[in-house]
Every structure is written in structure tokens, then in C-alpha cells.
Amino acid sequence: MNKLLMAGLCASILSTSPALAGENHKDGETCNCDTAHHALRADSHAPIGIMGDHMHDAGEFMFSYRFMRMDMEGNRQGTNSVSPETIVTTVTNPFAPPPTLRVVPTQMTTNMHMFGSMYAPTDNVTLMGMVNYIDRDMTHITFQGMAGTTRLGNFKTEAKGFGDVKLSSLIKLYEDKKHHLHLNASLSLPTGSIKKTDTVLTPMNTRVNLRLPYAMQLGSGTYDLLPGITYNGYSNKIGWGAQYNSVLRLGHNSQDYNFGDKHTLSAWGSYSFSPIVSASLRVTGETESKIDGRDTQIAAPVQTANPNNYGGKRVSTSLGLNTVVPSGALKGHRFSAEVTLPIYQNLNGTQLERDKAIIFGWSKSF
Ligand SMILES: [Cu+2]
Numbered sequence: 001m002n003k004l005l006m007a008g009l010c011a012s013i014l015s016t017s018p019a020l021a022g023e024n025h026k027d028g029e030t031c032n033c034d035t036a037h038h039a040l041r042a043d044s045h046a047p048i049g050i051m052g053d054h055m056h057d058a059g060e061f062m063f064s065y066r067f068m069r070m071d072m073e074g075n076r077q078g079t080n081s082v083s084p085e086t087i088v089t090t091v092t093n094p095f096a097p098p099p100t101l102r103v104v105p106t107q108m109t110t111n112m113h114m115f116g117s118m119y120a121p122t123d124n125v126t127l128m129g130m131v132n133y134i135d136r137d138m139t140h141i142t143f144q145g146m147a148g149t150t151r152l153g154n155f156k157t158e159a160k161g162f163g164d165v166k167l168s169s170l171i172k173l174y175e176d177k178k179h180h181l182h183l184n185a186s187l188s189l190p191t192g193s194i195k196k197t198d199t200v201l202t203p204m205n206t207r208v209n210l211r212l213p214y215a216m217q218l219g220s221g222t223y224d225l226l227p228g229i230t231y232n233g234y235s236n237k238i239g240w241g242a243q244y245n246s247v248l249r250l251g252h253n254s255q256d257y258n259f260g261d262k263h264t265l266s267a268w269g270s271y272s273f274s275p276i277v278s279a280s281l282r283v284t285g286e287t288e289s290k291i292d293g294r295d296t297q298i299a300a301p302v303q304t305a306n307p308n309n310y311g312g313k314r315v316s317t318s319l320g321l322n323t324v325v326p327s328g329a330l331k332g333h334r335f336s337a338e339v340t341l342p343i344y345q346n347l348n349g350t351q352l353e354r355d356k357a358i359i360f361g362w363s364k365s366f
Pocket of ligand 1: 118
């Protein structure tokens, strides 16, 4: 962007916005103080893919809606790509016969509508609730008979409904003009179904209704503890932050398994082109264990039915944009987006690999 355009943009923002002159410290309101996290600034929220990144002042509410789409395509063992033909001739079927896998997923799409609300009973504690409506589909190739590489056909399975409800407390640990640190203490309730079924094409050319594999289910089935910690820093046009969070499963679910524990570390930086527009760059690393136990209703010659083919190590990078409307009817409404691309994936067993993910959303404080 050239300097003239930039200056014009800044001038128009300053002239139309009372944002930089007011006294009120509430998020989404006006502020002339130095503590960026309270002011009407786009970068006072982390990239939108980060949950529980900010706190509110006592008495404040926030409502948010996020839409996320995640794509997976192609398979990998560890860090190496692997073809469907290799999978059905070399990967053993733990539920034999047949001796090897006969069905290979090639693509998966997850669409999530995420509804969130926040409320701060005091300046030191913000409460948060979130529920997702999830729609997953997975495309597969079925290979004919007990062995060989003859393709019989394709089929797609789908599962949709509400996922697990997440309740959080954000507890302030430290704050000054530049730095903010809080604890994330969350609990995930097993409200999402783990018994979804759909019709599959078998290697014997029949269509049967089966319980879908773990990856397609909508919930974990377990009560999960989600402890974490979040840091944010601000300095003029630059913002930065980091968050560690984890998912710790509390025992097996009703179908006698649990997903693996997860640990995620994200770090990001942002640059504000103006108080109302900021861009961010994020790097995220995560580790996830394989599934412990198994659901005896899930037994098919497909990799997703094997609890060992879950989890791994992943690194991704994300590019994001935050905006906040400075004036008019939509004053204080935030609109943000983020695109995530995988950098490194080292997956347990044989699994679909992640492709891009996009998320965009809206929020407003009151
Ligand atoms: Cu909020």
C-alpha cells in the first residue's frame, strides 16, 4: 500500500472514529489509555483461531459466531505420503479377515459453526461457554474382494449435529500496560454423539449401515479437562502472544475408549495497519496421542477403525486479519478471518493428512 493511500485511510479512520478520544475502558468501546487490550483496536483480540485469548472487564458480555472449514486430503504414514493401492496391499487389518485393509478414505471435510458467549463477573475472572454444530463428511474408495487392487467404487459418509459443550474460566494472573497473562481452565462435557452411523460400500459390493469410525463422531464421549495459559503483549502497532492449551481425557467413555490427550502451543505476532485493521502470523505445534481402548461396534477393514491410526505431531502456520468497525450502526462489531496451512505432519499409523483450514467470524461486546 502506498503512503498516500495509507495516510488517507488513517485520516478517514481518525475523523470518523471517536475511538481514540473516549474514556470508557470496556472492550469494543472507546479508550485513550495505553492498555491496548481494552481499547477499540483490532489487535486487542488474538487471531480468530485462538480460543479464550482475551478477558473482559467486570459486567461485560460478548457473543461470537465463528465458522470453520477444515479439509483433509491424501494419506500419510509418519511423514510419507502413501497411495490407496499401497494401503490395501500392505496395511494389515486388525479385524481380519480380510488380511489387509480394503477401504481407503481419500478426503474429509469438517464444517463447524461455533457459538460462543463470554461474561465477566469480576475484572479478574471471565467465564466462557461454547458449543459447535459440526458437519463432517468422508469420501472413500472400496477395493473389491479379499485382496488385490481392483477398485469397486466410491462412497461418502456424513455425520452432523451438535458437538461437545465447553465451559471455561479465564483467570487473570498478571497485567500491566504492555503485558497480560491469564490461566485457561476449561471443562468439555460429552454432549456430542459418539454413535453416529451411515451407509458404507463393502468389498463384497453390499451397502450396509455401520457405526462410523472415531474420526467421524461428533464428540469425545468423555469429560475432558482443558488447562492452559495465555500471554498477550502490545506495543504501539505491534502485538504478540502465545498460548499453551491441552485436552486431558478423564477415563473411557460409554463405548469403552477415549481419544488421546492433546497439547497445543501457539505463538503469534500482529501488525496494525490502523487501529481498526491488523494482520497476524501464527505458528502452532501440537501433539496428540492415539486412541486408548476401542469401541467394539467399530470394526471394518478401513484405517479409521483402528485406534492406533490416530494422533501424531503437527506444525502449522496461519495468516489472519482482524477488523473492528469504528463507527456507525455496527460500531464495535469485530470481523476476523484466518487461514491455516500445514507445515509438518508426522502421523501415527496410516491417516488422512490435513490440508488447509479457514475460519472466519464475528463478535460483539456489550
Ligand atoms: Cu470476548
